Amino acid sequence: MEKIVIHRPGGFNRLQFETFPDPLPGENQVVVQTKSIGVNYADCVVRMGYYASAKKYIGWPITPGFEFSGVVSVVGKNVGDLAAGTRVFGVSRFDSYASHVVVPRSQLYFLPEHISFEEAAGFPVIYLTAYYALYMLVHIFPGSTILIHSAAGGVGSALLQLAQLGDWRTIGVVGSSHKVEEAKELGADWVIDKSKENLWQMVEKYAPQGLDAVLDGNGVTTLREGYTHLRPTGKLISYGYHAMFARENSILNHLKLIYSYLRTPRFHPIDLHNNNRSLASFNLSFLFDRGDLLEIAMRSLYSWFTEGKIRMPKVTVYPFREVSRAHRDLQSGKTVGKLVLNL
Template sequence: MRKVVIHRAGGHERLQIEEAPTPTPGPGELRIDVAAIGVNYADCVIRMGLYASAREYVGWPITPGFEVAGVVAALGAGVEGFVIGQEVIAVTRFGGYAAQICVPASQVFAVPQGLSLAEAAGLPTIFLTADHALHSLARARAGEWVLVHAAAGGVGSALVQLARQAGCHVVGVVGGAHKVAAARELGAEVVIDRSCEDLWGRARAAAPGGYAAIFDANGVSTLRASYRHLAPAGRLVIYGFHSMLPRRGGRPNYLKLAIDYLRTPWFSAMGLVNQNRSVLGFNLSYMFHRGDLLREAMGRILGGFAAGEMRMPAVSTYAMDEVARAHAELESARTVGKLVLLT
């Protein structure tokens, strides 16, 4: 079977497709014939050699990929509740860029009715990230004003929907005119196009009292201002640092990284207490030991899809042989919605 392998850090040319033996499921695992693979910005960071958990858990060479969809091909000993040929979604900690993969059954879920395998493959990472950010960390409540950066992207699209489902007022920030309609259709009451509008002026006008929660994966370019625009008892949730990384070329500029690292705000304990605000951060790849949280969150998310309360953002598909192009386009910040590889 074919899989994508990265032997060492670098640009898009490091994404090599290689042949590998068909894996055999161990006890408690099942093998999936993969039809579609979700592409996430974290995969690009892994390729650049900047993703800490990839170094800690795997090292080089590595096959990236946090999510797949396909059909059950084989069951390991002790696996119940699945049948050969069943369409499923799987959450993986790396290894997903492959035509076949073995996954613990506890990380596998039935595809909700009405979703294609391409849509299903793009569902877990963005919705699990959004669910944890909104419900576990920010604990958003009905009537609160929240601001979502990159509201037309993968995680941003999920955050907008989950926040509206929770009864929040949502302000979405996008980076281009072609993204405004997508954020609005997902439920953002106010959409700010930061490429041509005064981001923080419009944000203040929408919520003069500040925001109960702001969700920010930009890093140094917006973190300080995001924190300043929190309401009393507001929560800033950080889950990425995209503005520190390249939009073209595929290789990090280490001088820029160093400068941005020094410019990144550090929030003192005394300041947080005196200003009555919270800063929270997380990385889902460090949370696989909490299978209970994974299953609980996926239950909520899949239930929302089954009830018609959630929908996937726009999905753009690429052949596996186009993996480098998919990475390049995701890094460009021009894409809308979710990118998916088809095997």
Template sequence: MKKISIPGPGGYEKLTIVECDLRQLKDNEVHIEVHAFGVNFADVCIRWGLYESAKQYVGWPITPGFEWAGVVKNIGSKVSNVAIGQEVFGVSLFNAYATDVIVPSHQVFSKPKNISMSEAAGIPAVYLTAYYGLFQNIILRPQSTILIHSAAGGVGGALVQMAKIAGHKSVGIIGSSHKRSYVEELGADLVIDKKTQNWFVEAKNFSQRGYDIVFDANGQSTLKKSFDLLAPMGKLVSYGFHSMLPKKGGRLNWFKLIYTFLTTPRFNPINMTNQNKSLISFNLSFLFDEVDVLSQAMGDIVTWIESGQLKAPKVTQYSFSNVADAHRDIESGQSVGKLIILTK
């Protein structure tokens, strides 16, 4: 088998293709021949040495990747939910940047017939993040109003659609005009282009009472204003810190990283109590062993995709040898939907 290995923190040159033997299959595991895998901003953070669960669970060298789609090649003796030859997709705690992956059976799901392998590979990590943030982390009142930063990205696009499925209003914020039509097609009630509009003013004008939830993966650049836009009992969901990180060059700007870390807003629990507002944060990679959480989320996601309520993300494809190009593009902040690597 072949895989992308990162020997240590650094730029695009650290993404190296290596050949290795496949390890032995355990009783509860499934061997997948990977046809495509998704690229996420978390993978870039892994390459930079900034991703906490990567440091805790693996260290160096590491093969990144949280999501994949392919065909079952072999199953352990205790596996009953999938069969050899079946088209599947799912999640892995790293190691998805490869031609083959071995994962516990509870992380493997039947691929919906109405989407391609590439589309399937771009769904698990981002749609699970959206689902967990919206439905398993929070109790929503009917017809809530939700503000979504980076609405044209993988997680943002899923949040826009899931909000609509659940009967809520959504406002999507984008950073480039070419992303507007995509987010409108996904069902956002309002799209704000922060490159040409004052996003804070436009968002406030749309919902004078504030927002029941604000999803923010930017971090330092927008957290304070996102919190200020919350309605009473509103919740700010923070699941990333993209604005602290470089958009070109592939290497960390340590001065910027330290500066933005020091200037990232801090939220005092006494003040939050007095304002009747909350802050919630999570990291999906720590949840892959939660069988009930994963099963419920993927069950709903697959049902919605098969029924046509939930669309697969728009995908841009790259060859296995061009992983660095995908990292460069996702860092730029200009991509729409999901970036997918084909192994064949």
């Protein structure tokens, strides 16, 4: 088997291809020969050496990747419902950037013929993130108005579609004009192009009473204003800190990171109490021991996905050996939808 290994943190050149013996499954495990692999911004942060769960559970060297699709290669003891050649997709805590992946049976899902390997590989992370934020972490009442940053990106695309199912009004924020139509097609009621419009003036126009929820994967650049624009009972939901990291340059800028960290707002519990506002945050890579939550979320998501109630956003495919280009493009902030690697 071949997989991508990172031996120490750094730029795109740290993504090295290495060969290993083919893996064997343990009890209740399955070996999948991968066809497509999802690429997420978290993978870039893993490569940089700043992803907390990667340092806690793996260390160096590490193979990044949280999601994949392919066909069953070998099944372990006690796995009776899968056979070699069965189309599947699934999730892993790292190790997906490989030609073969070993995971527990509980982290695999049957892949219908009408859904492509590319779509399936890019599905789990963005939709599990969106589902947990909207349906598990907090309660958002029907008719609420929610602000979604990076609305044409992977998680933003999933948030827009799940918000439609939840009967919420959505304000999508995009960073450039070529992303506006994509956000509209995905269901945004209003779209703010912050490259041409004043973001917070437009928010006040569309939500004069304030926002019921803000979904923020940026961090330092938008958290404070997002909190300020909440109405009483509003919720600021933070799931990433992309703005802390360099875009065009693969070299780590430690001074920028330190400066961004120091500028990241802190919210005092007494202020939250007096303002009737809430702050919630999460990182799904720390929740792999909560199989019950994964089962609940995927039961709904799998049904909606296979029935066509939700769909993948635009999927851009890269050859497996062009993983560095995929990381570079994703970090640039110019991509739309989801990126996947094909073997």
